[in-house]
Amino acid sequence: MSGRTTALTPPADAVKPERHPDAPAPGEIIGTHYDRCFGCGDGAPHGLHLVTRAGEGVRVTAEFTVQEAHQGAPGLAHGGVLASALDETLGTLNWLLRVIAVTGRLETDFVRPVPVGTVLHLEAEAVAVADRKIYSTATGRIGGPDGPVAVRADALFIEVKVDHFMDNGRPAEIDAALADPDQLKVARAFEVNP
Ligand SMILES: CCCCCCCCCC(=O)SCCNC(=O)CCNC(=O)[C@H](O)C(C)(C)COP(=O)(O)OP(=O)(O)OC[C@H]1O[C@@H](n2cnc3c(N)ncnc32)[C@H](O)[C@@H]1OP(=O)(O)O
Numbered sequence: 001m002s003g004r005t006t007a008l009t010p011p012a013d014a015v016k017p018e019r020h021p022d023a024p025a026p027g028e029i030i031g032t033h034y035d036r037c038f039g040c041g042d043g044a045p046h047g048l049h050l051v052t053r054a055g056e057g058v059r060v061t062a063e064f065t066v067q068e069a070h071q072g073a074p075g076l077a078h079g080g081v082l083a084s085a086l087d088e089t090l091g092t093l094n095w096l097l098r099v100i101a102v103t104g105r106l107e108t109d110f111v112r113p114v115p116v117g118t119v120l121h122l123e124a125e126a127v128a129v130a131d132r133k134i135y136s137t138a139t140g141r142i143g144g145p146d147g148p149v150a151v152r153a154d155a156l157f158i159e160v161k162v163d164h165f166m167d168n169g170r171p172a173e174i175d176a177a178l179a180d181p182d183q184l185k186v187a188r189a190f191e192v193n194p
Pocket residue numbers: 007033039087088089090091092094095099100101102103104105131132133156158160
């Protein structure tokens with residue numbers, strides 16, 4: 001593959017990412033981090049409803065079925081929706097690191113068209129960490145987990161404090177999240193990051 005930006009090349013002092021001891025076991029489903037998340041939330045009616053599983057090391061797998069609401073051209077998935085599926089899968093890697101991080105950069109290759117009704121089999125891996133920067137890569141295959149690659153992406157996530165969301169989110173949703181015990185449980189799991 002060629003043409004990746006230098007921002008997605010880990011620096012010389014980057015280290016191998018380490019799975020956190022409290023990370024979900026391989027095969028375990030990683031729950032939603034926010035009920036209204038477009039990528040994984042049950043409370044997002046037109047969302048992707050991505051179901052992600054922990055893999056070995058710092059890897060995850062996920063499945064996403066392209067729905068009618070996800071079209072860009074007649075009967076085909078919108079590229080931005082496919083990029084969202086890659087972004088969400090990559091973002092879930094941070095659960096295995098027990099780090100709160102947001103996407104800084106996402107470079108996507110669209111290799112094959114993806115029709116409505118297709119199950120996209122996603123796989124992502126964190127490949128390097130340098131201070132607050134987490135470098136990761138993902139593929140989405142069609143026709144089965146070993147089928148041809150339809151989309152792929154390289155990403156750079158940047159570690160942030162929970163304040164990132166408090167300071168920038170809309171107050172109504174922040175207040176609702178703070179009032180939800182399940183949501184607080186997720187936030188606390190990430191704050192305790194020895
Ligand atoms: C955890 C639960 C699971 C969550 C799953 C979620 C899946 C979905 C994930 C998303 O879609 S997150 C939403 C989309 N992303 C955002 O809204 C992020 C918006 N951007 C920001 O808030 C800030 O730009 C950001 C926090 C990313 C960085 O700002 P900071 O002021 O904290 O960092 P700073 O500018 O000091 O940069 C720190 C390092 O990162 C580098 N960096 C920052 N942004 C970059 C960028 N965009 N591209 C390349 N490098 C970048 C920067 O060069 C620097 O490198 P060095 O340490 O080597 O100097």
